[in-house]
Amino acid sequence: MVKYPTGSLTPYAKENNKPFSLQNKNKHKKAKSSVNFSDRGMTLEQQINESNKFYLIQDIAVVHKKPTPVQIVKVDYPKRSRAVIKEAYFRQASTTDYNGVYKGFYLDFEAKETRNKASFPLKNFHEHQIVHLDKCLKQKGICFTIIKFVSLNRYFVTPASFIINAWNQIDKSSVTLDEIIQNSYEIKSGYRPTLPYLDVVDKFILDRN
Amino acid sequence: MVKYPTGSLTPYAKENNKPFSLQNKNKHKKAKSSVNFSDRGMTLEQQINESNKFYLIQDIAVVHKKPTPVQIVKVDYPKRSRAVIKEAYFRQASTTDYNGVYKGFYLDFEAKETRNKASFPLKNFHEHQIVHLDKCLKQKGICFTIIKFVSLNRYFVTPASFIINAWNQIDKSSVTLDEIIQNSYEIKSGYRPTLPYLDVVDKFILDRN
Numbered sequence: 408m409v410k411y412p413t414g415s416l417t418p419y420a421k422e423n424n425k426p427f428s429l430q431n432k433n434k435h436k437k438a439k440s441s442v443n444f445s446d447r448g449m450t451l452e453q454q455i456n457e458s459n460k461f462y463l464i465q466d467i468a469v470v471h472k473k474p475t476p477v478q479i480v481k482v483d484y485p486k487r488s489r490a491v492i493k494e495a496y497f498r499q500a501s502t503t504d505y506n507g508v509y510k511g512f513y514l515d516f517e518a519k520e521t522r523n524k525a526s527f528p529l530k531n532f533h534e535h536q537i538v539h540l541d542k543c544l545k546q547k548g549i550c551f552t553i554i555k556f557v558s559l560n561r562y563f564v565t566p567a568s569f570i571i572n573a574w575n576q577i578d579k580s581s582v583t584l585d586e587i588i589q590n591s592y593e594i595k596s597g598y599r600p601t602l603p604y605l606d607v608v609d610k611f612i613l614d615r616n
Numbered sequence: 617m618v619k620y621p622t623g624s625l626t627p628y629a630k631e632n633n634k635p636f637s638l639q640n641k642n643k644h645k646k647a648k649s650s651v652n653f654s655d656r657g658m659t660l661e662q663q664i665n666e667s668n669k670f671y672l673i674q675d676i677a678v679v680h681k682k683p684t685p686v687q688i689v690k691v692d693y694p695k696r697s698r699a700v701i702k703e704a705y706f707r708q709a710s711t712t713d714y715n716g717v718y719k720g721f722y723l724d725f726e727a728k729e730t731r732n733k734a735s736f737p738l739k740n741f742h743e744h745q746i747v748h749l750d751k752c753l754k755q756k757g758i759c760f761t762i763i764k765f766v767s768l769n770r771y772f773v774t775p776a777s778f779i780i781n782a783w784n785q786i787d788k789s790s791v792t793l794d795e796i797i798q799n800s801y802e803i804k805s806g807y808r809p810t811l812p813y814l815d816v817v818d819k820f821i822l823d824r825n
Contacts, residue, residue, distance in 0.1 A: 512720075547720030
């Protein structure tokens with residue numbers, strides 16, 4: 408690691424400023440080295456984060472990704488340098504990854520990618536995510552998932568109720584692409600925002616009234 | 617540290633399962649060793665977390681504290697043991713600590729303690745918290761702060777608009793207790809929930825209609 412004259416790690420740290428994700432570590436690097444035309448080389452998480460930044464700056468909505476929950480055990484406080492966490496563990500999250508507010512509505516959603524071409528395996532969802540979405544639905548939140556079929560380059564905004572129902576069927580281990588098409592709104596990736604998922608939220612709001 | 621036969625740190629970890637907070641580390645221990653009558657020995661954060669747990673279990677509201685944002689640099693994967701984060705840094709948060717959904721409304725708030733007896737110093741708020749509360753207000757979220765005067769054992773639910781206005785006055789470094797009384801609803805700590813702040817949210821909802 409490069410140590411800067413002040414002993415600070417800040418310049419090094421800045422390069423790594425994005426939320427850590429084990430699965431996306433390599434994709435991440437790939438995305439950096441390639442020129443970024445719309446969704447090319449971006450993970451779904453990056454596309455959603457970009458979109459949220461756009462929505463935030465334009466005062467359209469306030470949606471943030473929740474930080475990875477970490478249980479911190481040991482912290483060092485080096486002189487003239489910022490605190491370094493020396494021992495910590497990943498904790499189980501109790502919610503979905505994204506929530507926020509849009510036109511007075513509470514939004515809550517989870518983003519999932521699959522390399523499959525004809526179905527989406529339900530094991531991609533963790534039980535706590537299903538339970539959380541169900542709890543938020545009871546409180547009249549607008550709850551959904553954004554599913555990306557990476558190989559097909561197709562994006563679906565699927566109501567949480569459909570996913571919860573599928574999850575609760577004991578004999579069902581996946582939902583087919585056809586089922587997703589029938590129960591979702593498809594969105595196309597674009598430029599500003601990268602992924603215009605609020606267009607679908609507008610439809611959910613209309614359906615509600 | 618106790619290493620268990622499997623090499624797992626899980627039993628040790630479980631004791632530390634609560635979100636880490638530098639300031640509250642010692643208070644935390646104190647709270648554990650004392651019998652817990654209502655708010656006695658609990659920090660404001662603990663009181664709110666307890667209340668949120670109650671609201672969640674009773675299907676009254678879904679409100680969670682956001683995890684501390686951490687930028688992870690190095691992770692070890694020991695055999696037969698869970699991943700250990702070996703190097704990480706605290707990141708600047710971009711939101712408040714708490715948000716969630718209640719009866720279709722988006723809630724967003726920050727909790728602050730002071731040992732002062734006659735005023736609340738505005739430097740307790742960080743700029744990003746004020747900016748975030750303002751952004752959420754524009755999206756019609758219900759935004760507020762819960763202020764605890766520790767020495768007085770008094771709790772106030774204060775609309776974010778009041779705090780933002782005070783913060784934006786250049787010559788103002790604190791708000792007096794009187795100002796807080798005039799612009800807030802006072803709540804009393806109790807048993808179930810520990811801090812019934814949703815009673816005030818109900819008033820905010822009524823005021824709105």
